[in-house]
Amino acid sequence: MRVAREDTLQQLDPLGSVATRVLTLVACAGVVVLACIRTVAQREDLGSDVVAILALIALSIAAIHLAVRSSPLRMPFGRRQYVVVLSLALLALTFNAASLWLADRDLHEDWGPPAVGFLCLVMSPYRPPRELAAGGVLAAIYSGMLALLQALQSPDSVPAVVQVGVTVTPILGLSIGGAVFAGTMIAVMKRWQARSQAEVRELDDDRLGGLVRSVQEERVTILNRDVVPFFEDILHRKRITQDDRARASAIADRIRSAMVAEVDRSWLDLVVELDPASGPVRDPQRLAPVMSAEQRTALRAAVVAVFDEPAYVRGTLDIEIARSSDGCRVSVSCEFTELDSARRASLAPYLAVLRVVFADLSAEFNPPALTVRFTYDQR
C-alpha cells in the first residue's frame, strides 16, 4: 500500500537516515541500559519491584519498536509508529511514577522524564517537525499532570510548580530541540532541491544543441549509406523500374527494423547494457518508461552501484516488469560472490532511496542472491 510522501528527514534525506540508523540503535539501547542501571542502583528505595519491572518492560518495548521500525528497509516511519512508541514511553513513565509514589519519592528523581524526552529526540529524523513538537508538548502535559497529582497528594517543602517544572523540562527541551533540528534541516534541503532542479534545466539548454547534432549525424550517416544514393539515382533517371521497387522495399524494411528495435529499447535496457553479459530486461508491456524521473534515477543509481560492486557476478542481473493489481510490479535479482554485512551496508543507501520513491519494497538476502521487489503506479 502506498504511503503519501511526508516532509520528514527520513524521506527527504534517505541517505542521511541510513547513516543515522546506528545512532538510533545506540540511543535506543542506551536509554534502556541507563534506565536498568538506575533502577538496579536504587532498588532498595522502590515501592514495588513488579511495577518498576513493568516500567522497564514498557520502555524496552518502545525502544525495540523504534529500533526495528526505523530501519531503512521499513521506511517510512509513519505516524502510527510514532504514536505507538510515544504511548509505550508514557506507559513506562506511568509505571515508573507509580513505583516511586509507592516509595513516597518524586517522579523527577528518576529516569522516567529524561527517557521519554530522549526517545522523542531520537524520533526527530522520522516525523514532521510539527508532529514532533505537538507530541513533545502532549507528553510534557501528561508528565506534568502526573507530577502535579503527586505533589498535591503528598505535599512537601518543594512547591508543586517546581516539581512539575523539573519533570517536564527534559521532555520539552529534548522534543522541541529535536523538532527544531528536523525543521531547520528540512527547510535547507527543500531550498537546495529547488535550486538544483533549476540548475539541471539550465544544463539541458546548453547540452541540447550538442545532443541534437549528435542524433542528426547518426541518422545522416545511416541515410547516406543507402537512401540518399538511391533517391539521387531515381531523380537522375526519372524512371522507376522493377529493380527500383524491390530496392525501395528492401531499404524501407531495413530502416524500419532498425527504427523498431530502437523504439523498443527503453532507458532501462540501456542501463542494463552497461553489463554486456546481462540478459535483456523482461518488460513485454513496455512499462519501464512509465516510471517517474525520481524512480528512474533511483533505479539507475542502484543498478550502476550493483555493477560497480567487485563482488557482483557478471551476467546475473535479471529485471522483470509486469502489470499487477497494484500497478507495475518490478523484480530485480542479482548474485554476488559474497553477500556479507559489508555488501549489505554498501547497498543499504540505494535500497533506502528506492524505498522512498517506490511502494512495497522488499529486499531478500539469500546468499549469493539478492532479490528486490517493488511496485509503482502506472501513470
Add this chain to the structure above:
Amino acid sequence: MTIGMPAHLRPHHVAVSFSRAAHVAALIGLIVDATFVVTLQVTYPQYEVLPALIALVHIAVVLAIVHRFGTVRVALLYLIVGGLSVYWFAFVLLSAYPDPPPTDTFSLTVLRVVLALAGSTGAAVWSGPLWCIAGIAVAEVAIGVAAAQTGTALSLDFAAIIVVAMLALAFAGADRIQNTVRRTQPRLHRAANDDKLATTRFGIEARAAAVMHDTVLVHLAAIATAPLGPLRPDLSAQIERDLEVLVGEDWLAEPSDDVAAEARADWQQSPMFQVIQEVRAMGLQVEVSGDLSVIGRLDARRATALAMATKQCLVNVIRHSGTDRAELMIYGSESDVAVMVVDEGRGFSEAETGADRLGLRQSVRQRMESVDGAVQVWSAPGRGTSVMIRVPAAEASTEWAE
C-alpha cells in the same frame, strides 16, 4: 531529481541545525529556571532569590547574540558572561537558604546543560563536542567557586554529565553521517544527470524517427508501389524535398517562434493547412469543419507536431482504409486543442497491428506524447476509424480569420 543534500554542504547545515536546536533547548531551560526562581520567591518571601533572575537575563541576552552571529569570539564571550552569570545564580541560591540545596540541584543542573548546549556556534560539527565540554567545565568551576564561598559541599552532577556526554556523542555521530553520504550522494547526482540526458536524447530520437518515417519511409513505400515507367512529378518533388531536408543541417531543429507567430495570424500559413493541401494532392478528399482559429493557440512546436500527426492519420486513410474520403474536425478550448480524423473505411484492430509498423506508434502517439498531448483511437474491422488527438494550448493566442 535530487535526494538529500550534497556531501560537501551537509556538515555546515547539520552543525547549524544542531546549534539552533541546542539554543532553543537552552532557552527552554532558562525559562524553566526563571519560573523556579519566581516560584521560590513567592513561596518563601523571606528568602531573597529574585536577584538570581539577573543571571538568567544575562545568559539569555548572550544566547541571543550567539544565535544571531555564531562566531567563535561571540561564543567565547558567551562562556565568560555565562560563567559569571552561573556563579551569580549559584551564589544567590546557595546563600539565600539557611540550609542550602546541594550543588546538583535541578536548577543548577539546568544551567550546566544550558552552558554546554548554547556555546555551539554551528561552524562545524566536529567543534560541537568541544563547546559542550568547555561549557560544562566553565559552569562547574563557577558553581564550585560559589559553593566554596557559601561553605556548601560540592556534589557531582551525574545527570548533567550524562546529558552532556550524550550531546557530545550526537555531535560526533553527525560527523560520521558525512562519510556514508559522501560516498553515495555523487552517484545519485550523476544518475539524475544521466537520466535527464537520456530522456532528452530519447525525445530527440523520437522526433528523428517521426521525421524519417514521414519522409523517407513514406516515399520509399510510394516508390515500391509506384507504376513502372516515368517518375510522377509530384513524387519527384517530394523526393527532392526529402533530400533537401535530410541533407540540410537542422532537420531536427525546433521551428522558430517567429514563424509560429506569423502562422498563428494566418490559417493558410499554418502547418495544418499545408498538411491538408498535401494530402488533398495525394487524392484524398478532406472535409474540414470546426473552429479553425483554435490552432492559433498552439506554439510552434505543438502546432507542427499536431499537423504532422494529423498528416500521418490522413496518410493512413489513403493507404489502409480503402476509402478516399475523410473528415477532419478541429475544436478546442482555452486549455487545449483537439483534432478528430474520421473515415468510414475498413477499420482495423490496433492490437493486431504488426510490431514493425511505426506510423501510429511513432508518428502519432509518441510524437504527441512528446508535446504533452494524447491520442485516442476508436476502430474495429468493418466499422471505420476515428482518431482524436489532443494537445495543450499555449498561453498566447491570436484570433484567426479564415
